[in-house]
Amino acid sequence: MTQASGAVQGQRNQGIKAFKPVLSNLDLDGKVVTADAMRTQVENARFLVREKGTDYVLPVKQNQSTLFGAICQLKPDSFFPVGENR
Incomplete structure (x- = not known):
């Protein structure tokens, strides 16, 4: 859905494979x-x-333990404001 209008742009109830289509x-x-x-x-x-x-x-979520663990190890200075390129 679009943030401004809340109008649904696409929807399909077919599980994980529906994302790309x-x-x-x-x-x-x-x-x-x-x-x-x-x-x-x-x-x-x-x-x-x-x-x-x-x-x-x-x-x-924690069920993706490797990715979740890597994210938990990030320090606050790893992030930068939106629109700022590093």
């Missing part, structure tokens, strides 16, 4: 995509960045 026809260049933890997969992140030219916010 739902987003494929949308113009996401310069947008930020959010999804639930089930969609937090390497192939989905690559698709968003490489094919759609977008940024993303994907939650990470």
Whole structure:
């Protein structure tokens, strides 16, 4: 859905495999995509960045222990303000 209007842009109830088909026809260049933890997969992140030219916010739960552990080890100075390139 779009943040400004709340209008649904795409929806499909087909589990984890539906991520790419739902987003494929949308113009996401310069947008930020959010999804639930089930969609937090390497192939989905690559698709968003490489094919759609977008940024993303994907939650990470403890059942993805390697990724969760790596994130927990990050120091606050590892992050920078939105729009600031390093």
